[in-house]
Amino acid sequence: MRADIVAGAVFPDYELLDQRGKHRTLSELQGGDPLVLVLSRGGFCPRDRRQHEGLLQLYREMQVGFCRLVTISTDNLLETNEFRTGVGANWSFSPTRAASCRKTSTSRSTPIRITIR
Numbered sequence: 001m002r003a004d005i006v007a008g009a010v011f012p013d014y015e016l017l018d019q020r021g022k023h024r025t026l027s028e029l030q031g032g033d034p035l036v037l038v039l040s041r042g043g044f045c046p047r048d049r050r051q052h053e054g055l056l057q058l059y060r061e062m063q064v065g066f067c068r069l070v071t072i073s074t075d076n077l078l079e080t081n082e083f084r085t086g087v088g089a090n091w092s093f094s095p096t097r098a099a100s101c102r103k104t105s106t107s108r109s110t111p112i113r114i115t116i117r
Helices: 026-030 046-064 077-087
Strands: 014-017 023-025 035-040 068-073 092-095
Touching: 014 092, 023 026, 026 035, 026 068, 035 046, 046 068, 046 077, 068 077, 077 092
Parallel strands: 035 068, 068 092
Antiparallel strands: 014 023
16 A cells, blocks of 8 residues: 555545546545545446446435535546446446546645545
8 A cells, every 4th residue: 555545645636537527626526525446447447347336326315414525537438438337337437548648736625535434
């Protein structure tokens, strides 16, 4: 594990494309709510597909508690949307092969804190 990923650290505020091709930052997707960030190998992986089918059930419960869910996958935009639609997900997906991923300023009102369980 990377030395900078420790409990209480601030996660970088990356800017990525969402499933619609719009640039979004993690802090924008998070808003003022808790955020669960899922890093995915992509829709080609049967295990990731199964995991996201399970997350679909969990996401309904998360919405009740005002918790956000974001998936960052290694897919391109087309593959990301096929994956998202295929599992029936309605939360934000960010394809990393669609465009450059860039780290934005870490100064924001609500930093994304890392919690390791």
